[in-house]
Amino acid sequence: xxxxxxxxxxxxxxxxxxxxxxxxxxxxxxxxxxxxxxxxxxxxxxxxxxxxxxxxxxxxxxxxxxxxxxxxxxxxxxxxxxxxxxxxxxxxxxxxxxxxxxxxxxxxxxxxxxxxxxxxxxxxxxxxxxxxxxxxxxxxxxxxxxxxxxxxxxxxxxxxxxxxxxxxxxxxxxxxxxxxxxxxxxxxxxxxxxxxxxxxxxxxxxxxxxxxxxxxxxxxxxxxxxxxxxxxxxxxxxxxxxxxxxxxxxxxxxxxxxxxxxxxxxxxxxxxxxxxxxxxxxxxxxxxxxxxxxxxxxxxxxxxxxxxxxxxxxxxxxxxxxxxxxxxxxxxxxxxxxxxxxxxxxxxxxxxxxxxxxxxxxxxxxxxxxxxxxxxxxxxxxxxxxxxxxxxxxxxxxxxxxxxxxxx
Numbered sequence: 001x002x003x004x005x006x007x008x009x010x011x012x013x014x015x016x017x018x019x020x021x022x023x024x025x026x027x028x029x030x031x032x033x034x035x036x037x038x039x040x041x042x043x044x045x046x047x048x049x050x051x052x053x054x055x056x057x058x059x060x061x062x063x064x065x066x067x068x069x070x071x072x073x074x075x076x077x078x079x080x081x082x083x084x085x086x087x088x089x090x091x092x093x094x095x096x097x098x099x100x101x102x103x104x105x106x107x108x109x110x111x112x113x114x115x116x117x118x119x120x121x122x123x124x125x126x127x128x129x130x131x132x133x134x135x136x137x138x139x140x141x142x143x144x145x146x147x148x149x150x151x152x153x154x155x156x157x158x159x160x161x162x163x164x165x166x167x168x169x170x171x172x173x174x175x176x177x178x179x180x181x182x183x184x185x186x187x188x189x190x191x192x193x194x195x196x197x198x199x200x201x202x203x204x205x206x207x208x209x210x211x212x213x214x215x216x217x218x219x220x221x222x223x224x225x226x227x228x229x230x231x232x233x234x235x236x237x238x239x240x241x242x243x244x245x246x247x248x249x250x251x252x253x254x255x256x257x258x259x260x261x262x263x264x265x266x267x268x269x270x271x272x273x274x275x276x277x278x279x280x281x282x283x284x285x286x287x288x289x290x291x292x293x294x295x296x297x298x299x300x301x302x303x304x305x306x307x308x309x310x311x312x313x314x315x316x317x318x319x320x321x322x323x324x325x326x327x328x329x330x331x332x333x334x335x336x337x338x339x340x341x342x343x344x345x346x347x348x349x350x351x352x353x354x355x356x357x358x359x360x361x362x363x364x365x366x367x368x369x370x371x372x373x374x375x376x377x378x379x380x381x382x383x384x385x386x387x388x389x390x391x392x393x394x395x396x397x398x399x400x401x402x403x404x405x406x407x408x
Contacts, residue, residue, distance in 0.1 A: 017046035017047045017048075017192055018043060018046040018047045018048035018191065018192060018195065019046070019047030019048075020047065021047070021048045021049070021098045021099065021195065022048065022049045022050075022051070022096055022097045022098050022099075023043055023048045023049070023050050023051070023097065023098065023099050023100070023101060023191070024050075024051050024052075024053060024093050024094055024097045024099070024100040024101070024125070024129075024131075025039065025040060025043070025050055025051070025052050025053070025067075025071075025100075025101050025102075025103065026052075026053050026054075026055075026100060026101065026102035026103075026105075026122045026125070026126065027052060027053070027054045027055070027058045027062070027067070027102075027103070027104070027122075028054075028055045028057070028058050028102065028104055028105055028106045028108075028109045028122065029055055029056075029057025029058045029060060029061060029106060030058075030061070030104040030106045030138045030139065030181075031061060031138075031172040032103075032104035032138035032172075032180070032181040033058050033061040033062045033104060034061065034062060035103070035104070035181055035183065035184050036052075036062065036067075036103055036104065036184075037062055037066055037067065037070060038184035038185075039101075039103060039184040039187055039188060040052065040067055040070040040071050041070050041184075042184055042185065042188040043188060043191070044070065044071060044072070046188065046192065049073070050070075050071040050073065051071065051073050051074075051076070051093055051097070052064075052067040052068075052071055052073070052075045052076070053075075053076045053077070053093060053121055053122045053125055054067070054075060054076070054077045054122070055077075055109070055120055055121075055122050056077060056120065059077060064077060076093065076121055077121065078121060079120060079121035079124055081121075091128055093125055094125060094128070094129040094130050094131050095130050097129075097130075097131045098131060098195070099131055099132055099133075099134065099191065099194065099195075100125070100126065100129050100131055100132070100133045100134070101133075101134045101135075101136070101187070101191060102122070102126070102133070102134070102135045102136065103135075103136035103138075103164070103181060103182075103187055104136060104137070104138030104181045105135040105136055105137050105138065106137075106138065106139060107137075107139045107143045107144075107146075107149050107152075109122070109123065110135065110137060110149065110152050110153065110156065111148070111149075111152050113126060113135070113152070113156045113159075113161065114151070114152035114153075114155040114156050114159075115152075132160075132162070132194075133160075133161045133162070134161070134162045134163075134164055134190070134191065134194065135156065135161055135162070135163055135164065136163075136164040136165050136166070136181050136182055136187055137153070137163065137165060137166045137179070137181065138166065138179070138180060138181035139166075139179045140171060140173055140175065140179055141171060141175055141176070141177030141178055141179045142175075142177075143179065144166060144177075144178055144179035145177075145178070145179075162194075164182055164186075164187055164190050165180075165181060165182040165186075165187075166178060166179050166180055166181060166182065167180045167181065167182050167183075167186075168180070186258055189236070189258045190258060192240065193236075193239065193240035193258065193259070196237075196240040196241055196397070197241065198241055198242030199241045199242070199400060199401065199404035200238055200241040200242050200243035200284075200400065200403075200404060200407075201241070201242030201243070202242070203242070203243045203244070203283045203284055203407075204243065204244045204246075204281060204282045204283045204284070205235075205238045205243040205244065205245045205246070205282065205283070205284045205285075205286065206245075206246050206248070206275065206278045206279060206282035206284070206285045206286070206332070207231060207234065207235050207238070207245065207246070207247045207248065207285070207286045207287075207288060208231065208247075208248045208249070208250075208271060208275060208286075208287050208288055208289035208291070208321065209228045209230070209231020209232055209234075209235065209247060209248075209249050209250070209252070209254075209288045209289050210226055210227075210228035210231060210249045210250035210251065210252040210254075210289055210290070211223045211224045211225070211226040211228075211250045211251065211252070211289070211290050211292075212250045212265075212266065212267055212268045212271060212289065212290070212291050212292045213250065213251050213266045213267060214267055214268065214292050214294075214295040214296060214318075215266075215267070215296070215299045216296050216299065216300065216304065216313065217299065217300035217301075217302065217303050217304045218300075218301075218302065218303055219303055220303075220304065222292060222294075222295075222296070223251075223292070224290050224292070225290075225365075226250070226252075226289070226290035227252060227254070228249060228250070228252035228253075228254045229254065229372065229392050230288060230337075230374060230392045230395070230396070231247070231249070231288035231289065232247070232249075232252075232254040232255075232257055233392040233393045233395070233396040234286065234288060234396040234399060234400070235247045235257045235260045236257035236258065236260065236393075236396065237393070237396035237397050237399070237400045238284075238286075238400060239257060239258065239259040239260050240259075240397075241400050241404070243284070244261075245257075245259070245260045245261065246260075246261045246262075246263065246278050246282070247260050247261065247262050247263070248263045248265060248271055248274045248275055248278070248289070249262055249263070249264055249265070249289075250265060250266065250271065250289055250290075251264075251266060263278075267292075267295065268291045268292050268295060268318040268319070268321070269295070269318070269319075271289065271291060271321060272318075272319055272321045272324070275321055275325060276324065276325070279325050279328060279332060280328070280330070282332045283332055283333065284332050284333045284334075284335070284403070284407075285322075285325045285326075285331075285332045285333070285334050285335070286334075286335040286337075287321060287322040287325070287334075287335065287336050287337060288337050288361075289321075290339065291318065291321060292318055293317065293318055294315040294316065294317055294318060295315065295316060295318050296313055296314070296315060296316075297313075297314040297315060297316045298314070320355075322334065322336050322355060322357070323354075323355045326355050326356050326357055327356070333358050333403075333406075333407060334355070334356075334357045334358055334359075335357065335358065335359045335360070335361065335399075335403065336351055336352070336355060336357045336359070336360045336361070337360070337361045337362075337363075338351050338360050338361070338362040338363075338379075339362075339363055339364075339365050340362065340363075340364060340365065341364065341365055341366070342364070344362050344363070344364055344377065345362075345377070345379075345384060347362075348360045348362035348377070348379045349379055349384075352379050352380070358380065358381075358406060359378060359379070359380050359402070359403060359406060360378070360379040360380075361376050361377075361378055361379075361399060362376060362377045362378075362379055363375060363376045363377070372391060372392060373389060373390060373391055373392065374389070374390070374392055374395055375387075375389040376395055376399075378399070378402055380402075380406060385402065
């Protein structure tokens, strides 16, 4: 099987979102139940089949009809429901499920899980489940910090139940602190990550992404069209693959990927300083950022005013961050990106050899810079490996798969 066939086969084996997965979503009685409606929508959009089981108190916040409309499936509340032919919804619902998620999970429900109580459909279903369980706590800050709740959290974690969150911030009661449920998008991202093969487990990945900004004066500067989308997608894919990821980012509007440590910088020199500080404790370095090759020799203290004169600016060369990292005595596995306007193969293969890299991801800027899709070719010691035009999220997973094969 050649490289392209292997990647396409890997895509089909649940590497794209939640396609082919069946999820049981448990909803308990808290104000955060409204977020569960959005969570169902995101699960379905990602390709999952979703079955919702609610506690009686949850129906006081959101009606079963809402979840039925969003999931397209029957919603289960009563453990005595006769719609299940054998009357065993608490058994049957999880037998074909890949995962059970309880969001929101109240303090009361977490206590039930910790002590094995089963007095309604959802608690009985969780006790009798035949699949993994993820729990997203949601409660008042004092309820969360209460010693009893913390004991129960420790117990269910010890029992193999994964905890998602909680977050810290403003709560429905008007107080601020830890205990609020993660946003639906964060939970969905965590579930997608849960199903990804942990190809980079135990690895420490350092990355750069986005453009740099080279100041001319306090308000103006030189930058480029990089949106950071590819770099941020790759950071998320590395984290989903089990790596500990540090992302050094230029000025972009992208949200920080789940589970990724982010360092914000502006200029190429600031990016270099951050990278060289982190590189010695990294196993892999991926230079995705579109780093400016040159910067102004001097930066004006005050805003440059218009005049009738021609403005001349002297530029000096910026250091090559990727080459510096690759030349370190104990250099990490180094991956470069080559965004070219022409002669992609010539420039990308030249970068691979000249900088002594293990992998170069090449693309023509007209094929995807700043957009949501891209067309890339991977270059390594064995040659060129073109990937199908895809979303940057899919390409990121493909790059991780290829990278992990080179590491092994």
